[in-house]
Amino acid sequence: MTDGRFAAGKFATSQCLLGAHLSIAGGLEKALYRAAALECSALQIFTKNASTWKERSLKEAEIDLFHTARAETGIRAVAAHTSYLINIATPDRKQRARSCAALEKEVMRATALQISDVVLHPGSHMGFGESLGLEKAAESLNAVLSKQPRPTARILLETTAGQGNSLGYRFEQIAALIDRVEDKSKIGVCLDTAHLYAAGYDIRTVATFSEVLRRFDTAVGFNYLKLLHLNDSKKDLGMRVDRHEHIGEGFIGLEAFRFVMQDSRLAAIPKIIETPKDAQRQDWDRKNLDRLRALLAD
Ligand SMILES: [Zn+2]
Numbered sequence: 001m002t003d004g005r006f007a008a009g010k011f012a013t014s015q016c017l018l019g020a021h022l023s024i025a026g027g028l029e030k031a032l033y034r035a036a037a038l039e040c041s042a043l044q045i046f047t048k049n050a051s052t053w054k055e056r057s058l059k060e061a062e063i064d065l066f067h068t069a070r071a072e073t074g075i076r077a078v079a080a081h082t083s084y085l086i087n088i089a090t091p092d093r094k095q096r097a098r099s100c101a102a103l104e105k106e107v108m109r110a111t112a113l114q115i116s117d118v119v120l121h122p123g124s125h126m127g128f129g130e131s132l133g134l135e136k137a138a139e140s141l142n143a144v145l146s147k148q149p150r151p152t153a154r155i156l157l158e159t160t161a162g163q164g165n166s167l168g169y170r171f172e173q174i175a176a177l178i179d180r181v182e183d184k185s186k187i188g189v190c191l192d193t194a195h196l197y198a199a200g201y202d203i204r205t206v207a208t209f210s211e212v213l214r215r216f217d218t219a220v221g222f223n224y225l226k227l228l229h230l231n232d233s234k235k236d237l238g239m240r241v242d243r244h245e246h247i248g249e250g251f252i253g254l255e256a257f258r259f260v261m262q263d264s265r266l267a268a269i270p271k272i273i274e275t276p277k278d279a280q281r282q283d284w285d286r287k288n289l290d291r292l293r294a295l296l297a298d
Contacts, residue, residue, distance in 0.1 A: 080117070117226055162199045246284060
């Protein structure tokens, strides 16, 4: 990749795949209508309650409603985020089996809904060390992907803030995982701006953000980048704490988001906000999306 080939350039709003992580309260298809009301072209959802192990199989009727809503709303890019409880990197055999079973279900639900991408945190090594954690995570990914019928949704490894024993806060760790995945067509990466920054990747200026992307390309490969999470950070550079803030109101600041919205390399990558919500007092999703849209034009 040469710098000249990917010089930053502006692109039309209509081409932009921008959206938010939205609630499925009342039915999965409701999230699509919520996205349309916010004038989104992209969406991320949980396909079940993300904070319990309780599983969920989709009924034909809900799948049909989702497809109808997708056609009606014209939302182009949809991603599913996996449950927070899943830890495919744990050396604890029982916990890992439980996590793999849950991940299998996540991928199956996404596939049934024709959702192309399933976002997954690479997991925590639980104090057993990074290399063992990465080894277990790769084993888990291969086990889960080998069981899925084709075609299947792709798993996107999300870069993390590196909180506690969590893996995926260095590009090299993501690369090590992808390296060990047998079917590379079924794996990709989701970069989260808040996580990058908290993990120590300085993305505050055009120059530093470009350098971070160059490092990502060298370690992982730009072709694996399939999704962006756009969040500002409540925590400063390298603090390795994961706390999302409204766009332009955290330590990262607006410049980074102008770069993301205008850089031609990122133009075709869906962009999802996961910023704090406070529906009672203010429609923050709309406010954050409008801030990002404004950056397209300026
Ligand atoms: Zn994220």
